[in-house]
Amino acid sequence: MAGTDGTVDVQLSDTLCHGAQKTGMTREEVFRYYDTWADRYDKDLFDLNYNGPRQCAEALAEVLSGNKAARILDVAAGTGLCAMELIKLGYTNLDAIDGSQGMLDIAQSRNLYHRYICDFLGPRRLDIQDDHYDAIACCGSFSQGHLKDDCFPELIRIVKPGGLICIAMREEFLHTVEAYRDKLEPAMVTLEEKGSWEQVARDIVPNFYRELNGVIFIYRVLAQT
Ligand SMILES: C[S@@+](CC[C@H](N)C(=O)[O-])C[C@H]1O[C@@H](n2cnc3c(N)ncnc32)[C@H](O)[C@@H]1O
Structure with a gap:
């Protein structure tokens, strides 16, 4: 219920947002949470001044030239x-993948994508052929209990050599999420050292989520030898 200044609404939105990131949730619990939250997700994220999607899209558009x-x-x-x-x-050749069918149903009602893939990303093969995409956009999905570095090799496999991977996330999560602290960026560096991808940008952006900074990584996939 809204308070006169909307404070109550924002508190509820914040609580719902935190509910998706509780430590110890299984992957199935995370997807079920999003299935239930899907109907009001956009309203909550709007109230929370979530600028990440715009910032991610703009960063990717810039390198897609x-x-x-x-x-x-x-x-x-x-x-x-x-x-x-x-x-x-102006970028309309889009497919979507997400582990929550409820979230994808909302996207599908908007007719945004050609293909809607309900599947989870992890250390496993997706039903997508090698070198299929020119680019990947991934926004707000590196978070407690969400994606981990174990999906990077699969993201690299499905992007063409020379293609781009844009990952936008809350900067603080690099340090506050146990699965990322001293792990996420080192995993990115290891893949760079192996010649899988090269870093194009690592930019800090303000007000990614509420007043909090985001970090936007852009990698170019290299031809695999
Ligand atoms: C915070 S939402 C971000 C959604 C959208 N990118 C945005 O910026 O609004 C996180 C999404 O990641 C999905 N997700 C979390 N872990 C996943 C995984 N391992 N595989 C696939 N989807 C996952 C959730 O179902 C949820 O839709």
């Missing part, structure tokens, strides 16, 4: 907030 036909996979796409921003910028 006007290639509006680029085939892009929105990874952990949710209800399609990032796709809506990509479409505003």
